[in-house]
Amino acid sequence: MLSDYAPLLLLLALAAAFVVGNLVISEVLGRPKPGVGKKTVYECGMPIRGTARARFSVHYYLLALLFILFDVEAAFLLPWAAHAEELGKAGLVAMGGFAVVLVVGLLYVMRKKALEWDR
Amino acid sequence: MSASLALSLWLQSARLQQQTGAALGSTTAPDSNWTLDLLEWVRTSWLSTKLAGLAGMDQAPALPTWAAAAIGAGIAVGIVIGFVSVVAMFSIWLERRVAGRIQSRIGPNRVGPFGLLQSLADGVKLLLKEDIIPSGADRKLFVLAPALVMASALAMFAAVPMADGAGFTDINLGVLFIVGISALATIGVIMAGWSSNNKWALYGAMREAAQVVSYEVPLGISLLVPVIVGGTLELGAASRLQSGWGGSCWFLFQNPFVLPAFVLYFIAALAENKRAPFDLPESESELVAGFHTEYSGIRFSFFFLEEYAAMFLMSAVGTALFLGGWNFPGIDLLKGGWLIAAQLAVFVVKSMFLVLLMIWIRWTLPRMRVDQVMVMGYKYLTPLSLICVVGASVWEVWAAVPFHERPIWMQLFTPVLVFGVCAVLGAMLRKQAIESAAQPTTRSRIAPRAHAAAH
Amino acid sequence: MELLFFLLFAGLAIAGAVATVWMRYVVHSAFALMGTFLGVAGLYVLLGADFLAITQILIYVGGILVLILFGIMLTPPDRTERNAKRVIGFSASLVAIALFLAVQIGSVVRWAEKSNLEAPKATAAPIGRELLRPDGYLIPFELVSVVLLVALIGSVFIARRRKAVRVDDSSTAAILAERGTLQQKAGA
Secondary structure (H helix, E strand, C coil), X not given: CHHHHHXXXXXXXXXXXXXXXXXXXXXXXXXXXXXXXXXXXXXXXXXCCCCCCCCCCCHHHHHHHHHHHHXXXXXXXXXXXXXXXXXXXXXXHXXXXXXXXXXHHHHHHHHCCCCCCCC | CHHHHHXXXXXXXXXHHHHHHHHHCCCCCCCCCHHHHHHHHHHCCHHHHHHHHHCCCCCCCCCCHHHHHHHHHHHHHHHHHHHHHHHHHHHHHHHHHHHHHHCCCCCCCCCCHHHCCHHHHHHHHHHCCCCCCCCCCCHHHHHHHHHHHHHHHHHHHHHCCCCCCCCCCCCCCHHHHHHHHHHHHHHHHHHHHHHCCCHHHHHHHHHHHHHHHHHHHHHHHHHHHHXXXXXXXXXXXXXXXXXXXXXXXXXXXXXXXXXXXXXXXXXXXXXXXXXXXCCHHHHHHHHCCCCCCCCCCHHHXXXXXXXXXXXXXXXXXXXXXXXXXXXXXXXXXXXXXXHHHHHHXXXXXXXXXXXXXXXXXXXXXXXXXXXXXXXXXXXXXXXHHHHHHHHHHHHHHHHCCCHHHCCHHHHHHHHHHHHHHHHHHXXXXXXXXXXXXXXXCCHHHHCHHHHHHHC | CHHHHHHHHHHHHHHHHXXXXXXXXXXXXXXXXXXXXXXXXXXXXXXXXXXXXXXXHHHHHHHHXXXXXXXXXXXXXXXXXXXXXXXXXXXXXXXXXXXXXXXXXXXXXXXXXXXXXXXXXXXXXXXXXXXXXXXXXXXXXXXXXXXXXXHHHHHHHHCCCCCCCCCCCHHHHHHHHHHCCCCCCCCC
């Protein structure tokens, strides 16, 4: 178990080192040359109107909620799917019941038009 | 009673699996660690023996096992990072050339033969650029975001072996691992958008996060279908199970529900990678801004590399699970290092074909609106993928014969049948498209509702 | 070797949790929470539960953290940053309580040495089998689907669009009142 994942940790550490190394090289090679307006935030060259912390529609939140619920369903489907043939018809029926309940939920969401995006 | 039923079913299927296993050979990876073999080869090579002779020893001494394992892992990591960079640069070059051809112009062709070194030159140029952090930006998060995105892209490559026994590490939960780590990249994108102190970057980041989040569900569920057919979550084992002649041993042709699952997976992968026609987060970067608008120089190149690396990774997963992995008819005749090289070449060619398909679709189809994008994920793709999963499992449990026990004519002619059906459907659609394009474009066809309201 | 990894992941989890509480800005706290989730995932791997570790990353980092971040973005900017003194006092009391409880629990519970337990090679298959066995966890598994359904319905209900209609003339008001879709807006 650990032997499977330890190389992965090494990969992550060396990926971070790769990123840091590139940044250091860029820092060395690209000397900063301060100029007027270089550090200002880009808005098509126009002066900025408003702050960067704007409000958002509530639909983003609802999408994330729906994602969590269906993600949990997918996470439950996965250990079944890997051994669907072993678990046979009984497993299929049990998993089908699980999926049907959540499909009913999805139909409810679609019926209530909760996913229609309003700008 | 039900326990005994379940037990008997389980025993029956275990016996069936044993028979199939005996027919196919083992589905577990060979035990040799190729990095240790490589180190051993280096140690006993001519050069190190000569150097050891200079130091007064017979042969180069063996490293302690932990050191050898660590160095071996380090070499493997270096190979992975190098491979990812080369593949990403090649994909960028391919995109620019193919885009040029589709737009009736030549892509980059000056730097190196056929312009192949263009991406490398661009990378060097970006290294030399000044590192600008916008005023008011959150420095810590601004620096961390590309690192997180790059780390997740590289980590996903750990779970995809590209040749038999010569992958980085064949994680037991390969499919789940890839879907999980791609969720990490989303956090990096939100971090990038937030820390830029730019409202357009923030809008782009939130839209991108919402889009990725909407399409990760059909991505995961449609990947379940080949898992059901193959019976394993490991990508290396799935590729090994698709060995054989005739090309019909691909999972794509073993079950009628795998083909729609592949189409759904491809569409979901396009949406996950923010590729057209789902590239609203990026199109804003062409028109106004996107989540990486404030990033310049090498930081931008991390995002750019990550996009093409993720494209290749999604194609690699699709190849391993749907298109037969590293198998090619007759490849078993080679041995040893040649076999590994040939398998790697076959795998990369198949993945590159899917990458080419993604590029082709990008430069052909128009962009979808944001509300269409968000709605399509849940309204159409998720129910269809659930239907595919249920259908595939019902087929497998009830009706399917294990692949290698099917009659030869069925094994050889399934791809012909599938292609025939697809060709007929395609011809019908083409005829319909040509007819509808021949009609004049009137207001009634562009804006039917407005037209009906006015009349 | 395992001790080293354990210290690494446990330290990451604790540091992430402490940073979540102590950070000045809410967004920084959210990203520090990601560190906690990753540390816990590493601890799951050390315990041999690889399926649980990857599910942790998939659902917690990929879903719940995104949800938290969306929630932060939806709310108005935080005018009041956290006061460091207040936070330190509160956290110190929490730490004291936690230590007290840890001493109490640690002296009562018998811990098993990890070497006495056998970790399976891969946990997806046993989990799948146990979840679907009728005398295993089948009934809680089906109940989980009902819980998820309830959460779905609840979230749709919470995020429903409330129709607010401003009415100027009385005839329209009469028609709408008849239909029952009129909501009186205060002061309209």
